[in-house]
Amino acid sequence: MLLGEYLRESGLGDFHTRSGVRECDGERRTHAWMVQDGLIVDITADQFPDACAAVIVTRDSSWHQSWLPAGGYCLASLAHFEGHDHEGRIRDVYESLVAVAAE
Numbered sequence: 001m002l003l004g005e006y007l008r009e010s011g012l013g014d015f016h017t018r019s020g021v022r023e024c025d026g027e028r029r030t031h032a033w034m035v036q037d038g039l040i041v042d043i044t045a046d047q048f049p050d051a052c053a054a055v056i057v058t059r060d061s062s063w064h065q066s067w068l069p070a071g072g073y074c075l076a077s078l079a080h081f082e083g084h085d086h087e088g089r090i091r092d093v094y095e096s097l098v099a100v101a102a103e
Contacts, residue, residue, distance in 0.1 A: 002094050003043060004034055004076020006101075015041065015076040020067025024048060031067060034076045040064055 004015040015034040022029060033042035038059050045063075046054035052063050074080060078094060081087045 001076055001078060001080045002090075002097065003041070005078045005094060006098065007041075008077060009098075012036075017072075017074055017076045018064075018069075019071040020064070021070040022067050024050075030070060032071075033064065 001017075004017070008014055013036055015036045017032050018035050019030060019032040021031075029048075031044070031048070033040055033044075033056075035041070040056060040058050040061050042056040042061075042064070045051035045056050050063070052061070056063070078091060081090045084090075
């Protein structure tokens with residue numbers, strides 16, 4: 001959600017989350033990534049040993065197609081946290097990360 005917000009604020013448009021589920025190492029695992037007009041952005045693929053790269057940015061990913069769809073499809077932004085108890089803390093963390101990125 002934080003990366004989606006950052007990309008949007010950087011003028012790169014809206015990204016949406018996708019999530020999937022599958023068996024990994026004998027366990028049912030879930031995973032989430034972002035998409036925009038067919039472009040896949042996945043910064044957490046490194047948690048899975050069969051991922052093709054630690055960070056994936058591509059328009060064609062057979063690895064992502066191996067996940068069964070799970071959950072909804074929502075805008076990847078801080079709006080996701082509106083009304084949550086930790087909304088203020090998330091916004092503070094986001095602003096801190098943006099400040100560090102600008103250095």
